Each structure stands twice: as structure tokens, then as C-alpha cells.
Amino acid sequence: MNIELLTLTEVTAISGQEGDITATLVQHPRYVDTDKCIACGLCAEKCPKKVPDEYNEGLGKRKAIYVPYSQAVPLKYTIDPNNCLYLTKERCGLCETVCPSHAINYLDQKKEITLNVGSVVLSTGFKSFDPSGLDHLSFGKHPDIVTSMGFERVLSATGPQGGHLVLPSDKKHKKEPKKIAWLQCVGSRDENRSKNSYCSSVCCMYAVKQSVMAMDHSKAPLDCAIFYMDMRTQGKDFDTYLEKAKDNGVRFVRSRVHTVMPDPHKGNLVMTYVDELGALKTEYFDMVVLSTGLEISADSFALATGMGIELDASNFINTNSFNPVSTSMPGIYACGVFTGPKDIPQSVMEASAAAAAATEGLAVSRNTLTKAVVKPKEREVAEDAPKIGVFVCNCGTNIGGIVDIPAVAAYAAELPGVVYVEENLFTCSQDTQDKMVEVIRNKGLNRIVVAACTPKTHEELFRETLIDAGLNKYLIEMANIRNQDSWVHSDEPEKATTKAKDLVRMAVAKAFRLAPLFETQLPVSPSALVVGGGIAGMTAALSLSRQGYPVTLVEKNQHMGGNGRQLCKTWKNEEIAPFVKGLIADIEADGQIQTLLGATVESVEGFVGNFKTTVTSVDKTQLIDHGVALIATGAVESKPTEYAYGQHKAVMTLLELDALFMEKDTRLEKAMEVVFIQCVGSRDKEHPYCSKVCCTHAIKSAMAFKKKNPDTGVYVLYRDIRTYGQRETLYREARKAGILFFQYDLDSKPVVTPGENRVSVEFTDTILGRRLCVDADILCLSARIDARDNTHLSQAFKVTADSAGWLLEAHQKLRPVDFATDGVFLCGMSHYPKPVDESIAQAKAAAARALTVLSRNSINVGGIVAQIDPERCAGCGGCVEVCSYNAITMDPEREVAVVNDALCKGCGACAATCPSEAPSLMGFNNDQLYAQIKSALAV
Amino acid sequence: MNITKQVEQLLKQGDVDIFLAYRELDGHLIPHGYTLDNLEDLENLKVSQHRYSLEKVATHLTEKKPNLKIGIVARDCNQRALNLLYTWNQLSPENITPLMVNCCPSQTRNHSDCTYLEPKKTGTFKQKKGIDFNENPREFMDNNDNGQRFSRWMYEFSKCIKCYGCRNICPVCFCTDCSLENPDLVEPGALPPEIPIFHLVRATHMAGRCIDCGLCEDACPAEIPLRFLYREMNRIVSDVFDYTPGAGLEKSPFTIIGNEVTLEPRPMDA
Amino acid sequence: MNCKFVPSVCSYCGTGCGVLFEVIDGKINSTLPLKSHPVNQGKLCIKGWSLHEYINSYMRLKAPLVKENGHFQKATWDEAITHAAKNFNRIKETHGPDAIGVLVSAKVTNEENYLAQKLARAAIGTNNVDHCARL
């Protein structure tokens, strides 16, 4: 309700300053009235004009009146004015004739809108690189050469091929490819043909994913080969996925392919390339996928420059590492790929971070412009006999085109308890919702069944409708006759109708037994606890304080700063020490932040909104009330166990080298030969993950040597250089500066022999095919980053860590800073190794997510939770053991188990475990489920 | 020291409030609770060759008075039952003092395989139609095909008179609300009870709990080879989950999430 | 707290199974089959297993009730017996002794059943006497 969506709208001008910005917008005409459109699809069915479908990368067709894709929000049709016959030639007008709700308006005009806002967030995303100009890859010359976006659509169930992996060139015969090649870095890391010198960060991972999925989709064995320069799978768990792909048989060839040509005689597509050992090879493939990079569209470029925002050479917004979501214009923030190529988790984090940054300055006016609605009083129906209303949805032609809806409705009317049945074209449309409210009131309905689509997307909506009608929102049951019926049985309408009846009968049987469920409101303690006083912890604490909430910052050491104290410079050459000092000063000056040094979390009680944490420091123990907790305990550089580390003073880690730089040690001046070894302890059997920061860190340090003295011999021994994103520029500079890079594999690791003053490092140059030896004055090891031991903390906060010790977020892509436990958030390196800018973005993101709890006056608990009948409970404690959320405890007095509503997630594990059926999951109790099962079998 | 003396001492020292053992009464050896108030009964204390589930009595007493200190004369099977009841929070080891006695003062089988008493002789009719009490469950699997096994079990179960004796006598059946009386799982009022569901529901609930004492088979008026069934069940629990109920104080694999034993879903054609 | 076991005979039918009542603090808590009983040898049927339930049932009558104006009212034994005797006599006088039938319960002992039978035949003079578990 407090988000207004303006589609087809562009920003034309921005003026004013942070806190008082005037934005001028232009809304282009849609030619369809969104209030009237019910998205029935009749218009598109009748529209005679076919246009290549942009969403499907031109692999399919759409009409001139269309919705871009099935999940589009709002789900309303729009007319493409460049292709509409009426708008271009004043002919046709069919859509207006067929539209049942008179939503078409050819006279729609563009509107100017002026908004007064406090801040602006830019998140216009990216455009996929267009490889049309790359004639050496023959894109556009053969339908079986597709971009990665195109291949994504090929694999998608909603795509032009319905998820069937068949050659686009031979869709008619459903010919399946047997060999597919992926070419990496198309439009990335390429100044020659594309002007995009940066790395696009995401293509390696998506190519691996696509190859694995393709193998999954293919009935016959599929040969997948990925041609790459460096495999950049630096994200959390990405390397594990990569290894799994290798085990599954995906081939990885380190080579930049220079030619792809159609070859109608010998095979489909022919490819020539030089392999790692320098041999020229020719291989035939059925399909070639170009892993196209990410770039900024001309429109985004114009938008940003129009606002006066500084961009870098590649048109990404210039940000600094310490303010990763701020642009050069105060009050204008940015997130996502507009600030640099990045993957989904990082984009989602940045989005939250931008929300935090954009609202920090506006905290005083929070809730001044928000709207709230008054809900009618709930009708008491618990004791009333069920009066079930069934609403059967056509979903346009989605359901109605297959299932005989009138027959289903007539059947529903005969079911026990049903007093009212209605058919709707779109049950979810606003006007139907209003009508439903009226019907529920007038007919005195007290249980509702909606036979439509999936509760996953729509149950919340219908619950709102029930609230509007004065019914308890849990008195609804949905029968999914779309996803589970009309979609899967589109070829057999009669059987689909029978199944729809079955599904409705089951839903009615359950609805008959539905009882109102109640939620209780608990107040929220409006304060936060941050564990860890490193860069992430301090950033998060400051952000929350600026938002107006008191924070307790717990730091284990006697001083704050964490790893930041040992770091020299970021890859953009920004000095880290002054920044960390500034943060500490800000924290100390902040009256709302209480810092506890030398302190650890002892135990935690309570739940979201109401935590009570015991913190002990040297001299005292205190109990802290807080509504949310942020965990930012960081990570540590490991001590290597190989390459003569600890045996010779010339051998050191990156952080130790940084210390020498900060101390301006004379050894650095004298060093004539410097060797860096990457992946020391990372990406091996014991530690399969990539430590992410070391490639950039090592190259930046290597550059420091070259800058001091260009004659210094600097060698980097690596496995894959992972200077992702714009860090690639650093790598390029390093090569230009004469730093030598040698690739090694796990089975041919460099050999280090300590000498008197120097250490000798022996390794193989794969290109020359010879062993080389360097006597190094300094051997710097890029040591693995280790997770800290968070066992105690994770037990206290009931959060989990993965096998390597990294704390586990609720969802890797969609909820990257939340834990599965409500009210606890994570940021910084305790989540996974990451550079300073990403830690800061994540810290701000965690603050933003914490804010969603803190800004509420109360939280609702209850509803679909388990309840334990003390009469039935034998006190065996089985449910306590299986509860993953620690929501069940034993009442020592009565020797029965009790559920804490605030912690219970409604998973039902307790109900399944109990030998005497004492727990029941409200809304899914045994009575209801047995009724559904019985009615499913009653034919 | 003989057992009577030991019990007397335990009571007098206040180590236990009540001691559950057997006494001879009118020619029957029956359980009895010895307390300081009836010390004179001690002269009739005997070790019975019949077995009653004294630990079940202990749970009844604990229900009424949670911190009652109870002594129990225990054979190996009683001890297993006690261990199991500890792990299921039905008794607490601090309150129980078992006094171990020699297994079964009778012509027992090999003690390591303790069932108790001499095994039953199985009649020829039963051997032909039903299941021989003394057969090894694994041999039963090998000697009979799917259909034979099924019809034999259906024959056994069809004799059931639904007396609930197997449940009532069971020392480790402690649920307050029994699934076997749930009308949604087992239809009420039908005899024989819904077969084989009735027995399978019980077997499933006994998995990870059955301590193989044999009391159920003893109590069964229809001579259903229940031990035979539960032995196979225990074999599965032990082979698949590496767990022997009552052997120690580990929790049953069915009440804890995760396990050292990793399982994979079975392929469909297995 | 005391706990004793009292051997007894099942009152439900004529088989005469041996049962054992678990008595905790003077209250019957559960029923077990008596293992050494020659009749049932440690086995029982569902009725035997549930013997203790009716003893402690909250629905069990603990005082005689007399129906007055369609409602049962608590009465003393004297009142109840007088009321019954008076009315039996009235029926016997108006309709003859065969107008009275006696049905006896399984939940009382054999001896009591014998006495009820005597009452029917000798005192009332009817042969219409029966028992629910006449096996």
C-alpha cells in the first residue's frame, strides 16, 4: 500500500537537494486502463500483429498488445505503439471490440508527474551485451548460436520452447543437441572487439549452471564444454558447484575461441581454438552459447549523466569502496549492476544497503507520509456451523480454457456445507475482491474456498479479502486448479475437470473443519545488538543509530576495527586506516551507541523483537534487551602450512606484507625478486571454497612493488585470476606494468626451497612447457581466509553455519543478510570472505533489514503454529529434539511440552514425531488433513 | 547378602521409598510394593518365574508422585525397559534403583538371546498356515515369497480379537492418547480390527522403542507371533539405524533429527 | 505411597479369568492378567483389560436413584427398596408374577447373580430371569 508503482515512466529531471528533491517524471501511455483490465488475454488472442518477443530474446513472438512475461507486475496488458496497427495506421481496432471490460483507450496520452521526495535510488540494472557485431562468432548467422539470455529462455518452462532443449534451428523435428559449447567473456574482458575491459562477474557461474541444467534437461547424454580464460566462481559455494559440474562431466577448456562458423557439411557449427598447450584444434558443436557480459544501456547512461552523476570509463556509476551505494550527487543512491557488474545476492544486498543509505537522512520524518487502513471488526464464527462459499476461477483462459468451470461450480454446490458458489473470470482482480467482500457479508459465509491458482502467490491476497469482509483470515482454503491441474493436463480437458472437482472436494472437506486462528501482538524493543566491531559491525551500528535506534556493540577484542586495522589500501587505492579511524571516532562520538570491549555473548533468550542477551566483559556481566541482533564476527587469515611458511623470514602472508608496507620496512626497498603464490590453502579438498579477496589483494600489492621500482621482478603464480568486475582493470594494469603471471594446477604446485637470504621457487610455465626457478627476496602467500569459530554464538542465537564454518543465510540469493531465525541478521566476512566495499554494502543491508523489525511497534505471533495438548502429552521430549527452531521446551512443573508462538515456524515436525498426537499444527491439524485425504479417496 | 536383606536395607536407609518386587500370595507369585509400612511382607519376597512389567508400575507411581524413589528388582529385560523409559523422559534414573537379579530362574534359552522361558511349541496346523514362533525372521523371508508372507501374516492378524493386550502389557507403551484408538487411523468397532493396518501402526510406533521382552506375545490370547514381527522390526532398526532400544541411554533415531547413518532414498526398482 | 496387587476373578462372564488389580494408595489403577491363573494363563480379552475403568468411572452410581416426575432423584437405600418392593408387589398383584422379568449384570459377582435368581424365582415367583453374559 505504501509502494506506488509507476510503470512506463521515465525520470526527466531531478532538482533540489537531499531531503527535498523534486523529480519530474513522464508516464508514457499504456493505452489500457489498468483499473479495468482483467488480463483475460482476449485482446492478445485477437491482435493480428506479431512482433519478435524481446523477453524471449527474439526466439518467440508476441502481439502488439501484450504483457511482457507471465509474472509481470502489474499483470495488465499494454499496447506497443510502434507496432499497433491502429496507433500507427488507424486500422484494426480489434482489441477494443473484444475487450470485455472496455479497458482499451487509444486516446491515452502521456502524463507529466512531479514528485517531492527525500532521496532517490537508481537501480536501472544492465543490458546484456549485443554480440551482433562480432562477426567472428557468427552470431545472427545461425539460429543455433544463441546468447546466454536466449539459452536461459530455451531452458525455461515458460520460454518459447516450453523448457524443451531442442535446437532452435530445428524446432519442428524436436531435434535435440548432443554437443553444446559455451564461450565465456563475450563482451567482457575485451577491449579489442567490445570496448568492455571489465569482467562481468556473473557469466562463469551462469555458464556452469546452464551446462548442468542442460544436462539435466537432455534425455540423451549431452556433451557440454565451457571455453574460458579464468574460471571466476568466487561466490559463496560456487566452487563446490563448479567441482560438481566437473564431476558430472562438464568439460572446461582454458581457451579463448577465435572463430565459430556454421558448417552445413560436417556438422552444425565448427569452432577452431588454441588449447592450453598451444595446439590448434577444431571441434564441431550442435549449439553454441555466447556468455554475453553485462553493460549499461544508453538510456541509463543518459539518465545518470542528466542528473550529473559521475560515471567511470565503462559507464558504471562511480562509487568509492567506503560508500558503495552513494553516487557523486548527495541524496541520489544506486544499487545493482549500475554501480558495477555483480550477481543476484550482491545486488539484493546493495538494494537493502541503498534503502538504508537513502533513509538515514530521512529518519526524522519516518511514517509521516505512510497510509494505513482501518479493518472491520472480526465476526465470531468459531461456533457457527460451516457456511462455505466456493469461488471458482477461470483465470482468463488459463483454467477456463481447459477445465469445465461451470461443471466444477455445479459440483461444488452439491458438496456438504457449501451454501454459495460463484464463478469468476479473475478472482484476484480488484473488482472481484470487492464483490467477494460483499457476498461474504450478505450471504453470511464463514468459510471460504477459492479454486484458482497457487496459495504461494495468492493466499495472502485472499486473506486480506477475508479481513475486509470481517472474517478471520485463516478461514480460507485454496484449491490449486491451475498449476496442479489445467497447466499439467492441458491435453486432457475431461480428466482435468474431474481432477478439479477432486481438488475442490478436498478443499471443501478441509474448509468444513477450519477454525479461526489468532495472533497475539508483542511489543518490539526498539534497539539492536551488534556482535563484532569490525568494519561491517561498526558500519551497521552507525547506520542503525542514524536511523534513530540505540545500539549495543559487542567486540571481543580490546579495540574495534577488526581486520580493517591490518589492511593497507583498497584496490581503488583508497587508504583504509583513516577510514577505520573515522568509523571508530564516529562510534565513540555517537551517544546512541554503547560499545562493550573485551566482551562476549554468553547466552540469548527470547525471540524477534524481544531478545534478552547476557554479555560478559572482563569486569561485569550485563543483560541487554534488544529487538534485533546483527552478527558481524568477521573472519581470519589462516596461517599457511606449506611453502616454507614460518621457516624463512622471506615467506609471509598478504596481511603480513601489508604490515611491512604500513611500517615502510626497508626490506621492501631492497627486494629485487618478489613472488606471490595464490590459493594457498583455498580451493583444495579440505577447503573447497575460494577466499575471494586474495587475487585482487595480491595484484594490488604486486603493483606496489612495481611502482616503487619498475625493475623489480614480480611473479604471480595463480590457478584462476579472479579480479572480477572492474577489478579487472587492476589486472590489466599489472600485466602492462610487466608483472608476470604463471598458471599452475593442484597437481603441479610450485616448490619452495629455503636458501640463506632468499627462497627459491620452482614452477612450470605451461606455455613454454618448462620448469622455471626464481630466487625470491619476498615470497608472499595468499593464505586462505578462515571462518571464526562461531559455535557458541550460533547456538545462542539459534543460527546455523555451513561445513566450512560460514554462517548460513536464509536464502543465498533472495535473503542474503537474514538468518532463518527471525530478527537475527548477518554481515561482513562471517558470511563469506569479501572485500571492504562488499562488507560495507552488506552491513548497511543488514541494518536495513533490521529496520524492518525495529520500525514496527509490535510483531504478530501465532496463527499457523503448533499447539500441544497437555492432556495428551506424555512428556517424552521427542518434539523438543526435532524442533529446528528451538520453539518447544518442557514445562518442568507439568512435565509437558509447550510451544513458544514467537519461535514456531509452523513446520509441523513436532506433530509428525509425537507418538500420541499431542501437538497439532494449527490450520493443518490431523482432523483437517485426514478429512482431505479421505475426501481425496472418496470417488 | 540375599535379596530380602538388600531390600530391607534399601528401605531402612531411605535409599528408596518403595521397592517393587514379587511376593507369594495364595500360591500366586505376584508383584508387590514393599515399603517401611509393610516390612513384614518381606518374608514372602520371592523371585518370580513369571514376569510382570514392574517398570510400568514405576511409571504409574511416578505419575502420581514425581520424585518418589523407587527400587525395582530387575532382570535384563527390565533394565532395558528402564533405559528406554529414561531416554523418553518417563522415568528419571536418579529416582530408580534397580536391583539386578539373575535372568529367569528357569530352563532359559541361551541368555544372550534371552527371550525367557522355554520357547513355545508350534502346532502343525499353525506351522502350515501361520508362522512358526521359533523360526528366524530372516529364514522366514528367504523361505517364503511375497504372496506367501502376506497371506501368512493376514492369517495371523485375522485372529486378532483387539483386546489391546499387547499394548496394555507393554512396558514401553506410555502414550496418553493411543493412535490405535484414533478413529482416523483404525476404524472403531470392527473385528478383527482393520488388518494389517492395526498391527502395522503399532509396529511403526514401536520402532526404536521395542526392547524385545516378549510380554506382548505372552499376553496375546490369539497366539499372534508378535515377537516374531517385532524382532524383524528391531533387526531393521539395528541394521539401518545402528540402534538397539534399551541398550544404552541414546535417543531413538526417530526422535532426533540427523544421524551418523546417512540414508538415501531407495531407487524405485529396488 | 503404597502399591499392592490384588488377585481377583473377572466379573464379566462365566469364564472366570484371573486378574490382578494394581492398587495404588487404595485406588485401583489398572488391571493385569494373572499369569499363574490356570484359566486364562496370563491372557485377557478387552473387557477384562478394562475392568478397572468402570470401578473408577465418574458415571458410576454410588447411591440409589428413584424416578419422580420423570426425573431421577437421589434416595436412601430404605426409600429405594421400599419403593421397589411396593411397586413389584403392585405389578405382581395386578398382572401376575410373570409380568416381571429380572435381568442381571455381568459386573456383579456370581454369588450376587445367584441371589438375584433366587429373588426372581422364590420371592417374586417368575422364571423370567436372565444375564447378559450367559455363556
Next chain:
Amino acid sequence: MTIKRITFVQEMLKFMGLEGRLHLEWISSAEAQKFARVVTDFTEKITHLGPSPIAGQTRSISMEPHENKRRKHEYHKAG
């Protein structure tokens, strides 16, 4: 937990002579093809095994809820 129980019941059913009629498979909502394949295969397998020998032994299933009284129905067509 699920896999423990199902594995147990599978073994138990095997002992009882009802082998192969219970199958467990994890299928995510993103694995439509797998779902279709598993359901088709299992349906085929069950058809091949024939009707369950305990079919008919079990009670007839009625769907009439306990204290249901049929009410007058209203049937209204809209939208």
C-alpha cells in the same frame, strides 16, 4: 526424519509381503520434469503390481463430515 520413517516402513512392508508399494523421492517445485517422470514411473509400477491385496479389507471411505446437515444451496453465476 522422513527418510528414516519411510526406509523403516519400506523394510517392514517388505517383511509383510507388500514390497515396492511405497516410494520416496525429493522433488523441488522447480523440477517439473522429474515430478512427472517419477509419478509416471510409479503409476506404471503400481499398475504392474496390480491392485493391493489389502484393498477391500479396509473400510469403505465416506466423506460425509460428522455432524453435517445438508443445507439449501444457492448457486449463483457471476463474472
